[in-house]
Amino acid sequence: MAGRWIEQWDPEDETFWRTRGERIARRNLWFSVLSEHIGFSVWTLWSVMVLFMGPEYGVDPAGKFFLISTATLVGALVRVPYTFAVARFGGRNWTVFSALTLLVPTVAALVVMKPGTSYATFLAVAALTGIGGGNFASSMTNINAFFPLRHKGWALGLNAGGGNIGVPVVQLAGLLVIGTAGAAHPRIVLGAYIPLILLAAVCAALFMDNLAPVRNDTGAAKDAVRDPHTWIMAVLYIGTFGSFIGYSFAFGLVLQTGFGRTPLQAASLTFIGPLLGSLVRPVGGRLADRYGGARITLVNFAAMAAATCVVVYASRTASLPVFLVGFTALFALSGLGNGSTYKMIPGVFHAQALARGLRGEEAAARGRRLSGAAMGLIGAAGALGGLAVNLAFRRSFETSGTGTAAFWSFLAFYAVCSALTWAVYLRPAAAALAKPQLSHAEVG
Structure with a gap:
């Protein structure tokens, strides 16, 4: 029966997987996607709410960037405890609880979202939405335990991609409201999410399971912290997911501040990039399953650098069409890289x-144990990368009135990520020295 603790779980056993495991794992995956999807929408609420904040709110562009940066920061920090909560309380149990907690920031925003509210209050409520970012870490750790290594790229990519789509969905909801009811009615967006949050919690309670074999021990976290590859992968994930979430939060404000778009014009464009990035994340995982995560990741960072050059040119020449092409490509590539880098972790x-x-x-059990613990740390680092993106934009617009300087810094970081991927996971000399540790096909 769904919802119980499963005492024996061996997905690497092909007979077990074929006769029982795959059906259970897929059921848990679909309802994990639903909960994570709502979590991402709540986490990125303020990327939409700031589009409703006209002059009557008394918040300047720098203040708006700081609001979304606060949500990003809290979302990054809570990913660490959320990762270990799965092993402590069970994947199904924690999914129910974490879904219900999303009511807190949503209802709070519903109450305070009006002119005359103090900036400190907005800041506090934006911080509360950060708990939605934690859902990603617990969801990924949970699904990682359900699937065999040969299917992890696809499963983790689908789980994360379905969650990431929560970003463009909430932005589309904002566009719908602005385009129909007008920019004076942000509470319609917030009110629509309350029944969806309840639906996610009920579905998790009815259809998900807890896995007893993944009950954590403190040694897993300690081992993951001490392992240098946890932090190498964290840097790479900053380059992919940090870009995705940072750009998702900032896109609308960049269009308004840098290109003079109205709230409706900005909202009509902001969802496109996050949507593409979310949809291609499973593709990145699938390509990594087939060709190796490090190979796909290296090519992806090179492509992100090229797209950033296009965006720098567009920013300097104030060409909105070229900017949209380059920035949309960055979104798609960040999503592809999200899938390939996350596949590398269990490998x-x-x-x-x-x-x-x-x-x-x-060997599989040890890999699941350490990769599950490392995912929380890596996911938190990736989300902190999103904070860095937001702060870079804030500083760039404060000093020069454009985002060009921020994009130059992103370009330099993608070059660092490319060099790191090559040096640690693909360079022949490094592979020979590390063999067999890092020459495993699932890594390179």
Whole structure:
């Protein structure tokens, strides 16, 4: 029966997977996607709410960037405890609880979203929406435990992509409201999410399961913190997911501040990039399953650098069409890279287990244990990358009135990520020295 604790779970056993495991894993995946999707929408609420904040709110562009930066920061920090909550309370149990907690920031925003509210109050409520960012970490850790290594790229990509789509969906909801009811009615967006939050919690309670074998021990977290590959992967994930979430939060404000778009004009464009980035994330995972996560990641960072050059040119020449082409490409590539980098995480730790002489389920179990613990740290670092993006834009617009300087800094970081991917996971000399630890096919 759904909702119970499953005591035995061995997805690497092909007979178990074919006869029982795949059906259970897929059911948990679909309802995990629903909950994470709503979590992302709540996390990114303020990227939409700031579009409703006209002159009567008394908040300047720098203040709006700081609001969305606050939501990004809190979302990054809560990812760490959310990761370990799955093992402590169970994936199904924590999904129900974390879904219900989304009511707090949504109802709070419903109450305060009006002219005359103090900036400090807006800041506090924006911080509350950060808990929606934590849902990603717990959801990914949970789904990572359900699937065998050979399917993790697809499963994690689909789970994350379905969650990421919460970003363009809430932006489309904002566009619909602005285009029909007008910019004076942000509460319609907020009110629409309350029944959706309740639906996600009820579905998780009825149809998801807890896995007893993934009950955590404190050693997993300690081992993940000490492992250098946790932090190498964190840097790469900053480059992909940090870009995706940072751009998602900032896109509308960049269009308004840098290109003079109205709230309706900005809202009509902001959803396109996040939507593409979300849809291609499973593709990145699938490509990584087939060709190796590091190979796809390296090519992806090179393409992101090229797209950033296009955006720099557009920003300097104030060409909105060219800017939209380059920025949309950045979104799509960040989504593709999200899938490939997240696929690398279980591959790295499984390869390390093999290097220790472990085989079969013993190696798979160790890989799941450490990759599950590392995902929270890596996910938190990626979200902090989104904060860095928001702060870079804020500083760039404050000093020069354009986002050009911010884009130059992003270009430099993509170059660093490319060099790191090559040096650690693909360079022949490094692979020979690390063999068999990092020459595992799932990594490179």
